[in-house]
Amino acid sequence: MAPSEPVRIPPQVPPGEGAAAGTGQPFRPGEARTPRITAVLDGRVAFLGLLATALGLALGFIAEGLLRLIGLVTNLAYYHRFSSSFTSPAGHHLGWGALFVPVAGGLVVGLMARYGSTAIRGHGIPEAMEQILLNESRIPPRITLLKPLSAAVAIGTGGPFGAEGPIIATGGALGSLVGQFIAMSALERKTLLAAGAAAGMAATFGSPVSAVVLAVELLLFEYHPRSIIPVVLASVAATAVRYSLVGSAPVFSMPILASPTGTALGIYIAVGALMGLASVGVTKAVYHLEDTFERLPIHWMWWPALGGLAVGLIGLWVPRTLGVGYENIQGVLSAQLVGTTLLTLFVAKFLSWAIALGSGTSGGTLAPLFTLGGALGALTGGLLAALFPHLGVDPRICALVGMAAIFAGASRTMLASAIFVFETTLQPLGLLPLLGGCAAAYLVSALIMRRSIMTEKLARRGVRVPEEYASDYLDQLLVRDFASRNVLTLNADDTLREARAWLEADARGAAHHGFPVIDGEGRALGVLTRRDLLDPARTPDAPLRSLIGRPLAVALEGNSLREAADHMVRERVGRLLILDEAQRVVGILTRSDLLEAHAERLRHSERALARDAGAPLPRPGQAG
Known part of the structure; x- marks a missing residue:
C-alpha cells in the first residue's frame, strides 16, 4: 500500500x-x-483565477462608474447642474442652504437602509467580515446595488467619507454574488469575496499590492496560494482597467523626498507611535458616538439625517470637510496646507466624520483617517522642523507616516497601510519611515486597545474574529x-x-x-x-x-x-x-x-x- x-x-x-x-x-x-x-493547489484554483480576473475587469469599470455617480450627485446637489465630473462640494455657493443638503442625503440613506437593507449602514468592511465568519460569505444580492447607491447619495451630498470603502464593499458583494450563482464551497466563495474587495480598492487607487495585503489582513483570515492567486489576479486586472481609463500617475503626487537620516528615521517612528495613540482615541470616539445615537428615543432610520445636520453645520464652518476630500490629502502631502489651516482641518474633519459614521450612514474610513493622520503628522513634523531644524525632519514625510500609521493603528493593517501610501505616492524613500511608523502605531494601539475599528462592532455582536494567522500546528x-x-x-x-x-x-x-x-x-x-x-x-x-x-x-x-x-x-x-x-x-x-x-x-x-x-x-x- x-x-x-x-x-x-x-x-x-x-x-x-x-x-x-x-x-x-x-x-x-x-x-x-x-x-x-x-494538496497545495489543484485545477479548481485556475477556475477561480479566471473568475477573479473577470471580476477584476468588471470592477475596474464599476469603480469608475461609482466615482462618476458620486460626481453626478455632488453636481446636482451643490451646483444644480447635470454633470458626472468628480468634483468637490467645497466650492459651492449655496450659503446657508448647504446646511440641508447633507440632511437630505442622510434621510435618503436612512430610508434605503430601513426598506432596502440595514447592511448598507456603516463602512462595509466589518459587515463583509461578519458574512465571511458567520454566513459562509453569502452577502445578499441586493447589497450589490444598494451599497453603491447609498454611498453615492451620502458622499455626493457632502458626507465626509472616501469612495474607496463603498467600492470595496461593492466589490466584495459582487464576488459573493458570483460565488452564490456558481456551485462552490464556502472557502471558494470567500476567496471571490476578497478578490472583489481587493479589486475595488485597486481600481480606486491603482494600488494592487496593498489591496491584496488588505484582503489578507482583514478578509481572508489565511495566507494560502489557493486564496492569494485569485485575489492577486483580480487586483491586477482592476488596476489595468484603471490605467487604461485614467492613466498610471500616482493618485497623490508630491515632490521627490530626500533619504532620511538615522536621527530623522527614529523621529518618524516616534511619530508613528503618536499616531497609534491618535488611532485609539479616534476609534473610541467613533464608538462612543455610535452608543450615543443608540440611546436616542427615535428610530435609527432618522439618525443619518441627524448626522447630516452635523456635517452641514461643520461644512458651513470649514467647507473642506465636505465630500471625499482627496484634494485635502493632496494639499497636506505637498505642504500646501500648513499651520492653523491644518489644525482647523483636523478638528473639523474629525468631528464631521465621527458624528456621521456614528449615525450609521453609508460611508468609509480610509480617506477620512488618511486626512486626519496626514494633517496631524504634518503639524507634528512642522513643529519639530521649526524647533529643531538640525534634526533634518521633513514635514512631508511626517505627513506620509501619519496617514499610514493612523490607519494601521485603527484597523490593525500594518503592512497594507504602509504599502498603500507608498503605491499612491510612488515615493520609494518614504517606504522605510512608513514601515517603522506603522509598526510603532500597531504596537501602541494593540497594547492599549483590545479591538480595532473594524472588529469592535463584530465583538459587540458576539463574533470572534481571528487576529493571528499561523500555520496549522498539526x-x-x-x-x-x-x-x-x-x-x-x-x-x-x-x-x-x-x-x-x-x-x-x-x-x-x-x-x-x-x-x-x-x-x-x-x-x-x-x-x-x-x-x-x-x-x-x-x-x-x-x-x-x-x-x-x-x-x-x-x-x-x-x-x-x-x-x-x-x-x-x-x-x-x-x-x-x-x-x-x-x-x-x-x-x-x-x-x-x-x-x-x-x-x-x-x-x-x-x-x-x-x-x-x-x-x-x-x-x-x-x-x-
Whole structure:
C-alpha cells in the first residue's frame, strides 16, 4: 500500500453486522480508508483565477462608474447642474442652504437602509467580515446595488467619507454574488469575496499590492496560494482597467523626498507611535458616538439625517470637510496646507466624520483617517522642523507616516497601510519611515486597545474574529511520532465469549476502548470497541470477524496529524489504526494522542515564557 494512495474504498457504513448501509451488500473485512492527502493547489484554483480576473475587469469599470455617480450627485446637489465630473462640494455657493443638503442625503440613506437593507449602514468592511465568519460569505444580492447607491447619495451630498470603502464593499458583494450563482464551497466563495474587495480598492487607487495585503489582513483570515492567486489576479486586472481609463500617475503626487537620516528615521517612528495613540482615541470616539445615537428615543432610520445636520453645520464652518476630500490629502502631502489651516482641518474633519459614521450612514474610513493622520503628522513634523531644524525632519514625510500609521493603528493593517501610501505616492524613500511608523502605531494601539475599528462592532455582536494567522500546528507533525505503539489486538477467529473472558482477566484491556481485529497472518480486518464486545445483544459464540461492522479507518505513518484528525472526523471514529505496507498493525492513533500533541506545543510555549520571566519551568505532562 503506497503512502500516498488509499486502498480500496467501499461505501461508508455505520457499525452493524457486516452489511453496508443502504446497499444490502456485505463488505470484505480488511478493506480500508486512508486520509486524504492535502494538496497545495489543484485545477479548481485556475477556475477561480479566471473568475477573479473577470471580476477584476468588471470592477475596474464599476469603480469608475461609482466615482462618476458620486460626481453626478455632488453636481446636482451643490451646483444644480447635470454633470458626472468628480468634483468637490467645497466650492459651492449655496450659503446657508448647504446646511440641508447633507440632511437630505442622510434621510435618503436612512430610508434605503430601513426598506432596502440595514447592511448598507456603516463602512462595509466589518459587515463583509461578519458574512465571511458567520454566513459562509453569502452577502445578499441586493447589497450589490444598494451599497453603491447609498454611498453615492451620502458622499455626493457632502458626507465626509472616501469612495474607496463603498467600492470595496461593492466589490466584495459582487464576488459573493458570483460565488452564490456558481456551485462552490464556502472557502471558494470567500476567496471571490476578497478578490472583489481587493479589486475595488485597486481600481480606486491603482494600488494592487496593498489591496491584496488588505484582503489578507482583514478578509481572508489565511495566507494560502489557493486564496492569494485569485485575489492577486483580480487586483491586477482592476488596476489595468484603471490605467487604461485614467492613466498610471500616482493618485497623490508630491515632490521627490530626500533619504532620511538615522536621527530623522527614529523621529518618524516616534511619530508613528503618536499616531497609534491618535488611532485609539479616534476609534473610541467613533464608538462612543455610535452608543450615543443608540440611546436616542427615535428610530435609527432618522439618525443619518441627524448626522447630516452635523456635517452641514461643520461644512458651513470649514467647507473642506465636505465630500471625499482627496484634494485635502493632496494639499497636506505637498505642504500646501500648513499651520492653523491644518489644525482647523483636523478638528473639523474629525468631528464631521465621527458624528456621521456614528449615525450609521453609508460611508468609509480610509480617506477620512488618511486626512486626519496626514494633517496631524504634518503639524507634528512642522513643529519639530521649526524647533529643531538640525534634526533634518521633513514635514512631508511626517505627513506620509501619519496617514499610514493612523490607519494601521485603527484597523490593525500594518503592512497594507504602509504599502498603500507608498503605491499612491510612488515615493520609494518614504517606504522605510512608513514601515517603522506603522509598526510603532500597531504596537501602541494593540497594547492599549483590545479591538480595532473594524472588529469592535463584530465583538459587540458576539463574533470572534481571528487576529493571528499561523500555520496549522498539526500539519507540521507526523503520525509516526505520536501514534501509540503498545497495541492490544484481538484474533479474528476467537469468539466473543473468549474476548469477554480476556477483558475480565487481563488488566491491560481496561485502559483501552478500541481493539484491532487481526487474522492469522497479522493483517488488520477491522476494529471492535469495548461497547461492541460487551453488547448483551451479541451472540457469545459468534467469531469476532463477523462482528466487524464497518471498513477500516487507518492512517499511514507518513500522514500528518492534520490529515489524520480530518480523517477521524469524516469517518466518525475516535481512533485510527497505523498500518505498514503489508496491512499489519504497527500502532494506533487516538484523539488523546492529538491532544497530547497540542499539550506539547503549550509546554514549549510556556517554557519559553517562564524562561524569559525567570519563573519555574512547567513539569512534563503539565500543560498549564
